[in-house]
Structures are given as C-alpha cells and as structure tokens.
Amino acid sequence: MNGDQGAAGNGVPASGRLQQLFEGRRLTPTQRRIAHCMVRRAADAPFLSSVELAELAGVSQPSVTRFAVALGFDGYPALRRHLREVPATAPAPGEGEAAPPNAYQQAVRAEIDNLRHLAELLADPEPVERAGRLLASSPTLPVLGLRAASAQARGFAYFAAKVHPDVRLLDESGSMLSDRLEAAARAGANVLLCFALPRHPRELADALEQARGAGLRVITVADSAFAPVAGPDDLLLPAAVGTGLAFDTACAPMLLGRVLLEAMCDGLPDAQARLEEFDARAAARGLFLD
Known part of the structure; x- marks a missing residue:
C-alpha cells in the first residue's frame, strides 16, 4: 500500500490528513512520538490495533489510549474509526505538482x-x-x-x-x-x-x-x-x-x-x-x- 495514499484510495494523502488532525495540539513528547509514527505509517494507521501502534512507536498501550483521548476521542477505537471514515476534501497532487510537505517541513x-x-x-x-x-x-x-x-x-x-x-x-x-x-x-x-x-x-x-x-x-x-x-x-x-x-x-x-x-x-x-x-x-x- 502506498504510504501517500488515503486508506480508501481517496484524493488527499493520508499523511496530510493526519498532520491536519495533530496540528496545533498540545501533546506530550510520548504522544508526539505516536503521532510521528502514524504519519510515517499513514496508509496503515487506520488498521493498526492499539497494541500494534504502541509497538511501532515504542510506547505503552495505555499511552496510545491517552493519545486518542488527547485528540478529543473517547478512546483509540474511536480515533481509528475516524481515520477510516473521514473522506478527503482536497484533490491528490497531479502530475508535476509539488508533493505535500513532510512532517519536518x-x-x-x-x-x-x-x-x-x-x-x-x-x-x-x-x-x-x-x-x-x-x-x-x-x-x-x-x-x-x-x-x-x-x-x-x-x-x-x-x-x-x-x-x-x-x-x-x-x-x-x-x-x-x-x-x-x-x-x-x-x-x-x-x-x-x-x-x-x-x-x-x-x-x-x-x-x-x-x-x-x-x-x-x-x-x-x-x-x-x-x-x-x-x-x-x-x-x-x-x-x-x-x-x-x-x-x-x-x-x-x-x-x-x-x-x-x-x-x-x-x-x-x-x-x-x-x-x-x-x-x-x-x-x-x-x-x-x-
């Protein structure tokens, strides 16, 4: 699965949608580590269990739950459901267009x-x-x-x-x-x-x-x-x-x-x-x- 495409093949890159979700949030260093892991694995993020995400990010499973709550969700399942259901609102980059900025940019x-x-x-x-x-x-x-x-x-x-x-x-x-x-x-x-x-x-x-x-x-x-x-x-x-x-x-x-x-x-x-x-x-x- 291409890491720049949305989980359902929609137009906006999954990494860009995740960055929009995290932008401006006051997150702890541990929570930011989880966020960066999700951006790097943007295509897979909607399908990862909390245990799998915790292992990939090198944090505890309760930290993943607290991360989802910090984003305004009832828990991690609600966050994952949101990532699967939110449609894209912008077209994908066309031929010759600049790629969306990465997390460092x-x-x-x-x-x-x-x-x-x-x-x-x-x-x-x-x-x-x-x-x-x-x-x-x-x-x-x-x-x-x-x-x-x-x-x-x-x-x-x-x-x-x-x-x-x-x-x-x-x-x-x-x-x-x-x-x-x-x-x-x-x-x-x-x-x-x-x-x-x-x-x-x-x-x-x-x-x-x-x-x-x-x-x-x-x-x-x-x-x-x-x-x-x-x-x-x-x-x-x-x-x-x-x-x-x-x-x-x-x-x-x-x-x-x-x-x-x-x-x-x-x-x-x-x-x-x-x-x-x-x-x-x-x-x-x-x-x-x-």
Whole structure:
C-alpha cells in the first residue's frame, strides 16, 4: 500500500490528513512520538490495533489510549474509526505538482508562522521598550529559566553580561534557587527576567512568587499570553513555540530574547563602550579564531 495514499484510495494523502488532525495540539513528547509514527505509517494507521501502534512507536498501550483521548476521542477505537471514515476534501497532487510537505517541513513552516506572528506583535514596540528600560535600570539582573527554558535564559544571560554589570543566571531549582533569588534581591535587583516555556514546572511558579514577594518586578517571555505562571502585575511578552516535532521548538522565544537585549542596550548608556572593551580584551587574549 502506498504510504501517500488515503486508506480508501481517496484524493488527499493520508499523511496530510493526519498532520491536519495533530496540528496545533498540545501533546506530550510520548504522544508526539505516536503521532510521528502514524504519519510515517499513514496508509496503515487506520488498521493498526492499539497494541500494534504502541509497538511501532515504542510506547505503552495505555499511552496510545491517552493519545486518542488527547485528540478529543473517547478512546483509540474511536480515533481509528475516524481515520477510516473521514473522506478527503482536497484533490491528490497531479502530475508535476509539488508533493505535500513532510512532517519536518511542516515544523519549519510552523516556526516561520510563529516568527511572522511575533513580527506583528512587535509592530507596537512599547512593551519591549518598557521591558528594556526596566532591565537596564536594575543594578543586579537575575535571569530565570528552568528545564526547557534554561537554554533561553542562559543565552540571554551570556550576552547580557557583556553590557550589564551584574547578570545572574538562575537555571537550577531547589533550595539553591531560593538562596540565589534572595541574594539577588539583597544585591539590589528590582527586576527579574523569566523565560517560561512548556511544560511549566511547578517550582517555577514558586520561584516567581518568591521574587514578587521580595519586591521584584517580573518580566516574562512565555509561550502564550495565558501562561499559567504569569501574575496579574507581570509584564508578559508572548512568543509561541512550535509543537510539530517530538520536542517543542523555541525560535520565536529565542528571537524575542535577542530583541529584549537590544532594548536593554538602548537603556544602558555605556553598553557600546562595554562591548568595545570586551572586543579589545578578546583580541588581546586570542579568544576567537576569526
């Protein structure tokens, strides 16, 4: 059976119909693994038992059931019945037409859409400019990011340290995080920059409550304006993540972090001088190959 044809020989490719079914869903990594397996075995998917699909995807059979429920079905039999019964609504690609995008291409295109949406939000630069001024004004700048968001926080902190006199990366949880938040507040911090990406750790919410209790203004780069860790008085800047692969992609949050860096530099009168000093030291030490 051809993997690009629908189970009943209808016009739209089965893989495309599956991708439409999964698109925009908030799935766990295990559930995305099942989704990718179904796309790869699109022609067979409507005829696989839950046990067979679990074996192909390398997951447990209950995970397949939970996957079907996450898609809005009563269980896996209802999902399989849907795949057998849904008719095609678009013609198959004709001679010389481009093939439908595969799962990897769709993930890239979804990220491009996220970046376009971010560009539209930045048509009003006032929230980012206000955040940049707040970041620049804080004598000590703690940057928080746990688990999936730690890479975004680390990237921001790395560059921010070149222009800001006291940047403190907070990317570990537990009692040490609480200690370091207290130390930042005692050192004069009045702002906390937080990167909050799904899945949002419970300990992140606890850390933000501590920061607010210490009088820090929280600026959050989050995947949504409705992120569960956001407080009513926070300055929240949304940037969507991509959900088309087994693990979220965060191109838009990363770019928004760089935009915030630019806005912060605009509020630091000696930012350019600090960058030039760093370049001179780097050249003297031979830090870089180019």
